[in-house]
Amino acid sequence: MYKYDQYDQAIVDARVGEFRDQVKRRLAGEITEDQFKPLRLMNGLYLQLHAYMLRVAIPYGTLDSRQMRMLGHIARTYDRGYGHFTTRQNIQYNWIKLDETPDILAELATVEMHAIQTSGNCIRNISSDQFAGAAADEVADPRPWAELIRQWSTFHPEFSYLPRKFKFAVIASDEDRAAMRLHDIGIQLVNRDGILGAKVFVGGGMGRTPMIGPEIKDFVTADDLMSYLEACLRVYNRYGRRDNMYKARIKILIHELGADEYRRQVEEEFAQVKLLGIDPPAAELARITAMFADPGFDPAASDDIDRSDPEFAIWVDQNVKAHKQTGYAIVNISLKPVGGIPGDASADQIDVMADLAQRHSLDELRVTHAQNIVLPHVRKADLYTVWSALTDAGLASANLDLISDIIACPGLDYCSLANARSIPVAQKIATRFASPERQRDLGELKLKISGCINACGHHHAGHIGILGVDKKGVENYQLLLGGSGAEDVSLGKITGPGFSEDGIVDAIERVTDKYVAVREEGERFLDTYRRVGMESFKEAIYG
Amino acid sequence: MDNLLRFRDDAAHEEPAVTLDAFVDGQSNATAVRIEPGDDARALIPMLDRLALVEVGFPSFRDGRGYSSARILREAGYTGELRAAGDVLVDQMPFMRRCGFDAFAPDAPIDADVLARSLDRYDHVYQRAADDAVPVWKLRHG
Numbered sequence: 001m002y003k004y005d006q007y008d009q010a011i012v013d014a015r016v017g018e019f020r021d022q023v024k025r026r027l028a029g030e031i032t033e034d035q036f037k038p039l040r041l042m043n044g045l046y047l048q049l050h051a052y053m054l055r056v057a058i059p060y061g062t063l064d065s066r067q068m069r070m071l072g073h074i075a076r077t078y079d080r081g082y083g084h085f086t087t088r089q090n091i092q093y094n095w096i097k098l099d100e101t102p103d104i105l106a107e108l109a110t111v112e113m114h115a116i117q118t119s120g121n122c123i124r125n126i127s128s129d130q131f132a133g134a135a136a137d138e139v140a141d142p143r144p145w146a147e148l149i150r151q152w153s154t155f156h157p158e159f160s161y162l163p164r165k166f167k168f169a170v171i172a173s174d175e176d177r178a179a180m181r182l183h184d185i186g187i188q189l190v191n192r193d194g195i196l197g198a199k200v201f202v203g204g205g206m207g208r209t210p211m212i213g214p215e216i217k218d219f220v221t222a223d224d225l226m227s228y229l230e231a232c233l234r235v236y237n238r239y240g241r242r243d244n245m246y247k248a249r250i251k252i253l254i255h256e257l258g259a260d261e262y263r264r265q266v267e268e269e270f271a272q273v274k275l276l277g278i279d280p281p282a283a284e285l286a287r288i289t290a291m292f293a294d295p296g297f298d299p300a301a302s303d304d305i306d307r308s309d310p311e312f313a314i315w316v317d318q319n320v321k322a323h324k325q326t327g328y329a330i331v332n333i334s335l336k337p338v339g340g341i342p343g344d345a346s347a348d349q350i351d352v353m354a355d356l357a358q359r360h361s362l363d364e365l366r367v368t369h370a371q372n373i374v375l376p377h378v379r380k381a382d383l384y385t386v387w388s389a390l391t392d393a394g395l396a397s398a399n400l401d402l403i404s405d406i407i408a409c410p411g412l413d414y415c416s417l418a419n420a421r422s423i424p425v426a427q428k429i430a431t432r433f434a435s436p437e438r439q440r441d442l443g444e445l446k447l448k449i450s451g452c453i454n455a456c457g458h459h460h461a462g463h464i465g466i467l468g469v470d471k472k473g474v475e476n477y478q479l480l481l482g483g484s485g486a487e488d489v490s491l492g493k494i495t496g497p498g499f500s501e502d503g504i505v506d507a508i509e510r511v512t513d514k515y516v517a518v519r520e521e522g523e524r525f526l527d528t529y530r531r532v533g534m535e536s537f538k539e540a541i542y543g
Numbered sequence: 544m545d546n547l548l549r550f551r552d553d554a555a556h557e558e559p560a561v562t563l564d565a566f567v568d569g570q571s572n573a574t575a576v577r578i579e580p581g582d583d584a585r586a587l588i589p590m591l592d593r594l595a596l597v598e599v600g601f602p603s604f605r606d607g608r609g610y611s612s613a614r615i616l617r618e619a620g621y622t623g624e625l626r627a628a629g630d631v632l633v634d635q636m637p638f639m640r641r642c643g644f645d646a647f648a649p650d651a652p653i654d655a656d657v658l659a660r661s662l663d664r665y666d667h668v669y670q671r672a673a674d675d676a677v678p679v680w681k682l683r684h685g
Contacts, residue, residue, distance in 0.1 A: 007667045007679040014665045022634065029630075030654070039634055112594065121605070126676065151669040157641035158614055158672065161607025226670070237611045238583070276618060280670040280680035288681065365613075 001065055001364060002147050002291050004112045007150030011154070015116060019043050020102035023204075025539060040492055042160065044099055049416050052096040055118040059368040060128035060146040060170070061089030063113075065358035070111045072350035074126065078104050082441060083350060085335060085343045086166070087407060087458060088335060089127050092117055094414050108218060116154060121162045122235075123153035129177045131367040133292060134376040135168045136324040139191045144289040145198065145222070148280065152226050159233050163240035163249035166233070167205075170198075179461055179485030181213045182206055184250050186230065190219065197221045202232060203254030206381075206455035210491045211251040214259040218267065224270075227281045231269035235262065269283075279527065294325075294364035301327025301379045312387050314436070315398040318384065321416040323376075331361070331375040331386060334397040334405060338430045341423050342408045343371030345395075352393040362385050369458075369485075370407055370446075372400070393499040402439040403447055404430040405514070407458050411451030411468065412475070418451035420468025420475035422502075425449055428505050442512055445525045446484075461485035463526045465492040469542035481511065481537055482529050493534055495541055504538045508542050514540035548647045549624075550640070556596035556624055564585070577628075584612035589620045598619065598648070601629035610642045617643035617673035618685075633657050637664065645672035 001304055004012070016444055039048075044055035063071075071091055075083040079093040082140075086092055096104070097327060105286055108114055126146040143423045147167055153159070159166070167181045172189035180186035188202040197219040204213025220228045239245045239257070253261045303326055307313040321330040335494065336342050346351070353373055357365045360382045361375035368374060378386055390396040399405045406429065409415065411422030433439055448462030452469070459465030465480035476498040483492030484529045499507050512525070514537055519528045529537065549555060560577035567586050575596035578584055587597070597616060599609040614624055624644035627639050633653050636644075640662065647653070668676045 005683070007682065011665065011669070011679075018661075018664050021657075023659070029658075035604070035632055121607075134550055152667050155665070157637075157638035158610045158669060159607070160638055161610065161635075162606060163607075234611055237608060242580070242606055242608075272618065276671065280678070281683045281684050282681040 012114050016105045030112045040122035044115035054096045055092040055113045057125045064363045065354040067111045068354035072347040076347040122160045123166045129171045130366040130374045134257040138172040141292045142170045146170040181489045203251040204458050205251045208453040210460040227274045231266045231273050235265045297325045318398040331378045332400045337397045338434045353366045370524040401444045403433045403445040405449040409457035419470035420451045422449045422451040460491045556668040560595040560598045568652045578604050580608040584615045591621045596624045597628045612643040614673045641674045
């Protein structure tokens with residue numbers, strides 16, 4: 001894991017002082033709310049329906065037990081005892097007091113954490129593969145590259161007032177577990193003739209105009225990466241639309257310019273920028289990479305799992321994934337108990353996960369974009385102990401990637417942008433499909449819910465997506481089918497007229513019934529949908 | 544220009560600035576130009592040696608195009624006064640200084656103490672820009 005040196009620590013400490021000063025000036029009336037807004041947003045502080053919300057950065061979703069415990073402490077001390085893990089691998093707290101935020105940031109800084117650029121029209125937290133460093137299929141650990149980008153983008157003086165927010169994802173496997181091509185810039189590390197480089201996709205995104213990012217550059221080495229990204233951002237800062245915030249993301253620019261013309265302009269800019277000496281030396285990537293070296297795996301760890309407890313065996317089959325190291329496994333902790341709030345964890349649960357990471361996962365945890373937690377390095381021999389502790393804490397739902405493993409935005413229960421509630425719909429769907437046997441029979445089925453067209457709940461990328469809208473003052477839910485945020489990326493299509501809150505649950509059941517009726521052996525829902533097409537499902541839904 | 548703040552030793556340039564179009568069409572003998580957010584600063588690169596002042600307009604503090612304009616001019620070797628004018632807020636000035644601005648004409652007066660604290664706040668930066676701050680990767684590796 002990355003560890004701060006004196007420079008990183010000094011920068012984060014200075015940020016605490018800066019924000020304390022800004023809050024003081026705001027409370028004293030020296031700056032207006034309008035002027036304060038971009039300052040607080042660049043520290044992840046939103047004003048929601050009922051209170052301030054603070055979003056804390058978890059760079060590329062990786063943290064250690066000490067940091068996790070701090071997140072629990074903040075939930076307990078400054079919030080109402082809960083934290084909400086987000087689709088950007090961050091955590092947010094929904095009941096924060098403005099005058100306490102400088103103290104929260106000061107506490108975070110003691111464990112090398114912050115809320116820098118978790119909001120605002122700037123480069124946001126860099127996301128990555130939650131299995132990085134543990135997955136067998138990666139060409140390299142993507143996180144050193146993500147950390148390099150994190151440092152380059154932190155307080156970037158030229159790109160802190162962009163037309164709109166800007167999100168990066170970095171992966172290093174063909175299997176895409178991070179929705180890479182639905183980011184403003186998606187990077188896939190690839191190996192070419194023994195040299196590691198970045199394949200760069202630009203202009204993906206969800207929101208009201210979803211787009212899959214086209215490939216803009218097939219290979220950039222680490223030596224050129226910062227110059228190349230600087231050129232990408234500079235072209236966007238110059239031409240990105242500022243007359244209409246709904247058309248200000250880079251995906252619109254690239255759609256309007258065309259990928260070829262954007263690429264040409266980036267190359268032209270790169271030729272200038274490359275001369276400026278802004279690329280860190282190879283020694284810097286080497287320094288960071290050394291911190292992501294494999295933790296001390298036990299080469300003698302047993303590869304056997306005692307599956308005699310049937311409940312445990314079900315959980316292993318559903319939530320435990322293969323590790324690159326013999327004798328180890330990747331544990332996925334579902335934050336999606338039936339009837340719960342997707343992504344929520346209590347302070348006590350956060351502490352339990354921290355303890356398990358410390359004792360059984362070489363002190364590491366990950367947050368996933370599907371709002372779950374990962375213990376990346378668990379000995380197979382420890383799985384039963386871990387499962388037992390998770391069961392006691394209400395964290396052993398064996399539903400990873402099943403229909404109740406729902407991504408949902410906070411929706412109208414919290415968010416001032418929302419048109420409809422998301423959480424109650426997620427709860428009703430999970431309750432309707434509560435039977436574990438039925439869920440497992442339906443197999444991999446990624447269901448994602450957004451409470452407005454901003455798509456924070458990734459509904460475009462759901463095998464089944466739900467979009468909440470306001471229809472003449474009544475919440476109405478549109479149904480989408482066929483999306484995917486994985487390597488087979490696609491955007492879901494709307495089935496037709498929307499539904500009431502209860503009607504949407506019935507409609508989903510008609511969809512799954514149809515799937516069960518027509519699926520072929522081994523076909524996931526998404527495969528069946530792609531084979532039989534929308535019309536057949538429409539008929540089942542609307543009759 | 545009551546609120547003019549300068550970080551240069553030379554005297555403030557008094558000549559009124561002309562628009563970018565007027566300057567580049569060759570008819571003007573002006574030594575000061577004002578560029579707006581939609582203007583392409585690269586158009587000035589062939590004639591930087593004629594300029595003593597470039598004023599970059601910020602009609603709204605949210606519009607960040609002027610930051611790129613400033614850096615492009617500094618990268619091209621411009622050494623004259625580079626002035627951020629308009630809706631320029633104290634908390635933006637450290638970033639503007641890093642992009643090469645060395646003068647400010649903000650619409651609203653700036654509290655000198657707040658500005659001093661703000662400019663002194665960070666001892667270290669992560670990236671190279673148009674100022675002479677040394678990025679931490681350089682400090683780490685020499």
